[in-house]
Amino acid sequence: MTHKILVLPGDGIGPEIVAEAVKVLNVFTAEGNLSVELEYANIGGIAYDKEGQPYPDSTRALAQKADAILLGAVGGPQYDALDRPLRPERGLLAIRADLGLFANLRPAILYEELASASTLKPEVVAGLDIMIVRELTGGIYFGQPRGIRVLENGERQGFNSATYTESEIERIARVGFETAMKRNKRLCSVDKANVLEVCELWREIVEKVGKEYPEVELSHMYVDNAAMQLVRAPKQFDVIVTSNLFGDVLSDAAAMLTGSIGMLPSASLNSSACGLYEPIHGSAPDIAGKGIANPLATILSVAMLLRYSLNRPELAERIERAVKTVLASGVRTGDIYTEGDRKVGTAEMGDAVVAAL
């Protein structure tokens, strides 16, 4: 069976890092272990430049037929002056909504070899391994009504709506519990139920779904406390499940605890097996085109792609092991370099992973 993979290199360092990830896929196809058909399309700023839209219809048509999507990154300062609907990040929001990618899995893992990169004390973060399950197609990101209106007194008022239905909460809660079942069976649901009604419903439904997972130890935490606890004692968490906005903030904080966001992949899944896989770091326009970006987060995104969309966990593990081998050998891109390591560029790092495979 041949899997259709849509590759969306995007902006900034996107094309460079995606190229290395594709090298890794090619190892498996060359071995005869995997059959994939790669198609390429535009998203973000480059899509606006070439096709006038951050998520063009041509990309959309390919995305809807793909088994999985590999994305680099979107955005760049040259697009800041565009009208909002045309900006690169709107392409990202559009593809999430279009494909119903409601479950965003964001691991925050501290690699032993990179422990010193964290701004936190080693004993606080050693062995850190959290999975954040973020709802990605609901909440205040997509809630209606929204806009800027003029009130009776002539003043403008900006307004957005944070909404969640029972079924939206139920399906993301289920992903949270299933994820916890595959890990250490602890799930922390983060909300602000002491202030927001939408979170009251969230908590009620998460509790209800929890009844089906008696083995999972479920806890609830307010988002302000969760932000504190991530700084105070992050290792208390196994899996966190939360809304779109809270997940945006907490997953970035959690990623930064590791000190090496150049290492962290993500998966965005829908209710069929199709998923979008991307590094959590951005397009890093300042270093784009220099061949120095770290491709490991994108390579590890391919591992997630193999695990979640292509159901090939053994290939995913091979990639993850290869990355660890490379790190253990002291090979480093600039972002994770410390004295005594061997500093390499993007392509060399990709080659090192290929060699380790």
Added chain:
Amino acid sequence: MTHKILVLPGDGIGPEIVAEAVKVLNVFTAEGNLSVELEYANIGGIAYDKEGQPYPDSTRALAQKADAILLGAVGGPQYDALDRPLRPERGLLAIRADLGLFANLRPAILYEELASASTLKPEVVAGLDIMIVRELTGGIYFGQPRGIRVLENGERQGFNSATYTESEIERIARVGFETAMKRNKRLCSVDKANVLEVCELWREIVEKVGKEYPEVELSHMYVDNAAMQLVRAPKQFDVIVTSNLFGDVLSDAAAMLTGSIGMLPSASLNSSACGLYEPIHGSAPDIAGKGIANPLATILSVAMLLRYSLNRPELAERIERAVKTVLASGVRTGDIYTEGDRKVGTAEMGDAVVAAL
């Protein structure tokens, strides 16, 4: 001129820590340096227990006549089963709204003597001194409509509204700029304008107000990035101004960077001089009544009260210096104790500050 100060000890450790803060006020009155009239009332769980409401009318009447309010903390597990409108934290939300306390100032300061308490590496947090200006009476906390409704398909949907008018943004922006003017003249406005219309208006108005403060270096940051930057390099910030919800999350994260939230006060101000002053830590029901809670955050809240509501900066500074002297002498409550220090209880710590004054 005699200032009316309303004292709201509240729940948990509230009464103990407030008692020490009152001792400090009494030093100034005994010296003849200050004339205050203290009145006491209930808020939170104790108010529900005694008067059936977390913010009773009796408290409200006194609050509206007060020149300043000193609050301990609210909340406790015995109130968890109450209907939401009766819970302790609703008392807090009610008094904020009732008195129009729209500007919440939350300093995150690392005391040199307590540097080792932080989970972050010393070089990352040494000398940390951030002021977070959080909007406190608008945004999604108070936005209408809100609730849980039944959709046509029979499903329930929770909904809340994040709203800000131009004037609401303008007045909090102004507090941000004024605060920056008194400090290092750098203001970072945190929003999520790439996704939310309410934040587009926020950014536009903050920019507009900024024109009146050419000396202040204004920057904008998305909330997810702000959460990352607080972990990565917190000392880049001077003053942060942000919405109610983002401020809730970021100020708790920032406080935790210092490792000693038992030390951090806060002020909530309205457009007249009246303000509510409280420690940012909670009611700590687990240690309530044991005489071991740290009263310094509450004592430092009195310093803020003297500075912002009573216009007595010289007395505020005396308190702040006294607290530093006490820390330098090695006197510590349990929460900030490390080996070699002299461990004391709540009352002894209060006495130590009084002695240092």
